[in-house]
Amino acid sequence: NAGVMQNPRHLVRRRGQEARLRCSPMKGHSHVYWYRQLPEEGLKFMVYLQKENIIDESGMPKERFSAEFPKEGPSILRIQQVVRGDSAAYFCASSPLAGSGKNIQYFGAGTRLSVL
Amino acid sequence: EDQVTQSPEALRLQEGESSSLNCSYTVSGLRGLFWYRQDPGKGPEFLFTLYSAGEEKEKERLKATLTKKESFLHITAPKPEDSATYLCAVQQAAGNKLTFGGGTRVLVKP
Numbered sequence: 001n002a003g004v005m006q007n008p009r010h011l012v013r014r015r016g017q018e019a020r021l022r023c024s025p026m027k028g029h030s031h032v033y034w035y036r037q038l039p040e041e042g043l044k045f046m047v048y049l050q051k052e053n054i055i056d057e058s059g060m061p062k063e064r065f066s067a068e069f070p071k072e073g074p075s076i077l078r079i080q081q082v083v084r085g086d087s088a089a090y091f092c093a094s095s096p097l098a099g100s101g102k103n104i105q106y107f108g109a110g111t112r113l114s115v116l
Numbered sequence: 117e118d119q120v121t122q123s124p125e126a127l128r129l130q131e132g133e134s135s136s137l138n139c140s141y142t143v144s145g146l147r148g149l150f151w152y153r154q155d156p157g158k159g160p161e162f163l164f165t166l167y168s169a170g171e172e173k174e175k176e177r178l179k180a181t182l183t184k185k186e187s188f189l190h191i192t193a194p195k196p197e198d199s200a201t202y203l204c205a206v207q208q209a210a211g212n213k214l215t216f217g218g219g220t221r222v223l224v225k226p
Binding site: 048059104107 | 147148150152158159160161162165203205207211212213214215216217218219
């Protein structure tokens, strides 16, 4: 049973380009979460999605960032017109259930985004 | 707003020297408190979930405990392979996101 798969593992973009980060949840998991880890800072929640729905985007920057989890395919975190401050590790997590005692989030290995 | 504070920020131990990590939290209705381990360049690896004060869980050399205000992760007779950053996170009863502390970097020297 494969874990949470993220790709690419490393992504280099120049200022102003777009970054697309992909996340495939664990088999049987229908809930996806994105977190960001800035250098020398802790993990910060960004967004929580179920299939075709954004449930909680309270941690998403207001501009340039968007996320989706389509009916088919991986979840995508999209950053438009990247700036140097977007350089960070972006982690995806998935869980089988929400709102229950078994809501354990399992994390992927992350995508390290570097903006030149 | 939920807050999680971990101490110490860093801990250097000799192999076999037991110690404890602290996680203090404030949350509006706790659903669960989570401990993760993170190695450099990797994602957090799930260790434990605690749901109510007084609960304890153990796994090999690690034991996690929970009170109404804090959690402890006890490392008994650590080995060099226990070197990692240990992360504590809380989850509200009303939501699903995790709020993380800054982590404790543990280095166990042989």
